[in-house]
Amino acid sequence: MGRPKAFDRKEAVRTAMNEIWLNGYEASSVKALSETLGITRSSFYNSFGSRENLFREVLQTYSEQSPDRALGKIGKGNEVLRAVCQVFKTVCEVRAGDPDHRGCLAVNSLTELVGKDEGLSCVLTEAVRASLDRFERLLLLAEENGELIIENRQATALALQNLLFGINVTSKVVHDSESLWQSVKLSLKGLGIYKLSFDL
Amino acid sequence: MGRPKAFDRKEAVRTAMNEIWLNGYEASSVKALSETLGITRSSFYNSFGSRENLFREVLQTYSEQSPDRALGKIGKGNEVLRAVCQVFKTVCEVRAGDPDHRGCLAVNSLTELVGKDEGLSCVLTEAVRASLDRFERLLLLAEENGELIIENRQATALALQNLLFGINVTSKVVHDSESLWQSVKLSLKGLGIYKLSFDL
DNA sequence: CCAGTTTTGTACAATGATGAACAAAATGGG
DNA sequence: CCCATTTTGTTCATCATTGTACAAAACTGG
Numbered sequence: 001m002g003r004p005k006a007f008d009r010k011e012a013v014r015t016a017m018n019e020i021w022l023n024g025y026e027a028s029s030v031k032a033l034s035e036t037l038g039i040t041r042s043s044f045y046n047s048f049g050s051r052e053n054l055f056r057e058v059l060q061t062y063s064e065q066s067p068d069r070a071l072g073k074i075g076k077g078n079e080v081l082r083a084v085c086q087v088f089k090t091v092c093e094v095r096a097g098d099p100d101h102r103g104c105l106a107v108n109s110l111t112e113l114v115g116k117d118e119g120l121s122c123v124l125t126e127a128v129r130a131s132l133d134r135f136e137r138l139l140l141l142a143e144e145n146g147e148l149i150i151e152n153r154q155a156t157a158l159a160l161q162n163l164l165f166g167i168n169v170t171s172k173v174v175h176d177s178e179s180l181w182q183s184v185k186l187s188l189k190g191l192g193i194y195k196l197s198f199d200l
Numbered sequence: 201m202g203r204p205k206a207f208d209r210k211e212a213v214r215t216a217m218n219e220i221w222l223n224g225y226e227a228s229s230v231k232a233l234s235e236t237l238g239i240t241r242s243s244f245y246n247s248f249g250s251r252e253n254l255f256r257e258v259l260q261t262y263s264e265q266s267p268d269r270a271l272g273k274i275g276k277g278n279e280v281l282r283a284v285c286q287v288f289k290t291v292c293e294v295r296a297g298d299p300d301h302r303g304c305l306a307v308n309s310l311t312e313l314v315g316k317d318e319g320l321s322c323v324l325t326e327a328v329r330a331s332l333d334r335f336e337r338l339l340l341l342a343e344e345n346g347e348l349i350i351e352n353r354q355a356t357a358l359a360l361q362n363l364l365f366g367i368n369v370t371s372k373v374v375h376d377s378e379s380l381w382q383s384v385k386l387s388l389k390g391l392g393i394y395k396l397s398f399d400l
Numbered sequence: 401c402c403a404g405t406t407t408t409g410t411a412c413a414a415t416g417a418t419g420a421a422c423a424a425a426a427t428g429g430g
Numbered sequence: 431c432c433c434a435t436t437t438t439g440t441t442c443a444t445c446a447t448t449g450t451a452c453a454a455a456a457c458t459g460g
């Protein structure tokens with residue numbers, strides 16, 4: 001009942017995601033976003049309530065398609081470490097392969113917004129915590145599998161997070177996938193995560 | 201001769217740096233910067249020519265006071281690896297100790313501007329290249345000193361750059377200096393840079 | 401103390417942005 | 431076929447921002 005929307009909401013969120021990914025959050029005004037979406041500001045406010053609200057949806061959508069989402073799908077049955085390394089390699093490839101060198105939307109948003117926007121800082125911080133927890137969980141899983149022994153699991157998880165952030169920044173400037181991966185492989189090797197037998 | 205400026209240029213650049221560091225480049229309008237500096241936009245344009253121009257000066261000033269500037273001062277006489285590790289530790293401390301959690305101005309600018317602003321992308325990219333070269337030089341120096349043996353110097357330099365970027369992003373969310381340093385120490389150890397004898 | 405030089409203050413016109421308010425349009429259930 | 435509901439289009443007043451242009455002010459060397 002009522003008049004139906006003249007646009008597809010999910011697609012709109014994806015479009016908005018790309019706009020914000022490319023230009024940044026603050027640079028993406030309601031006016032600009034509305035124009036890109038081909039709707040009026042009126043419809044924008046009606047559909048999304050506010051720009052911040054839309055951005056929360058965008059982050060959700062992003063997390064479902066980011067190259068590190070695969071970390072969440074590694075289960076007990078797998079060779080955990082190999083799978084983790086494969087994800088890191090994929091991140092290198094995806095970031096280097098992006099013709100616009102946009103890096104990671106989450107990292108970009110983190111550096112842009114944390115400390116400036118009250119509400120969004122919160123969401124982004126929580127996302128990082130979740131990622132850290134995920135790394136810790138994976139390390140624990142690998143330990144249980146007898147794949148490695150670790151002295152300080154929390155510190156190792158943080159080191160992996162540093163590495164992931166690092167690639168995502170570096171890839172804005174270093175566009176060669178192989179160089180990126182070689183350096184990441186060294187770091188993973190050093191942490192005991194990458195094994196020569198993986199041959200990635 | 202002529203009317204003297206009513207403000208100190210160097211101090212103005214430092215003030216602008218802090219404003220941009222806190223709020224980001226695009227969010228720091230000429231109007232806002234002028235107001236912070238306590239001068240009119242007229243004086244702003246007269247003194248700095250353009251916002252972009254000022255930003256270049258800001259980056260210069262920043263590079264002279266950033267915690268990793270110390271990497272440039274490590275010479276032949278030193279224990280290179282120990283000095284490098286000390287710099288990383290200092291970065292952890294400085295970033296975690298910043299009450300505003302601003303992270304690194306260069307990293308923030310990198311994620312904000314690379315790919316968006318033609319001219320500034322260039323400056324920032326060059327700065328990263330310079331940092332990479334510096335890491336490579338330091339590794340070579342350490343090798344010559346017999347402090348370590350490396351299979352792939354370029355990849356190791358890139359790994360160090362990843363790590364440095366990583367800390368600067370992570371520190372926006374993780375504010376505990378000790379946690380940061382523990383994770384960084386692990387990474388440095390893995391790369392063969394940190395030795396237990398350093399006891400940092 | 402004057403003339404020349406440089407900085408400052410004010411004004412301008414154009415554009416972008418905001419969020420709300422209200423009218424118009426489009427649909428489906430009754 | 432009409433009414434209730436929801437989306438969409440238009441308008442509003444206000445404020446930010448830009449770069450330039452020109453006049454006023456301040457200083458200094460001669």
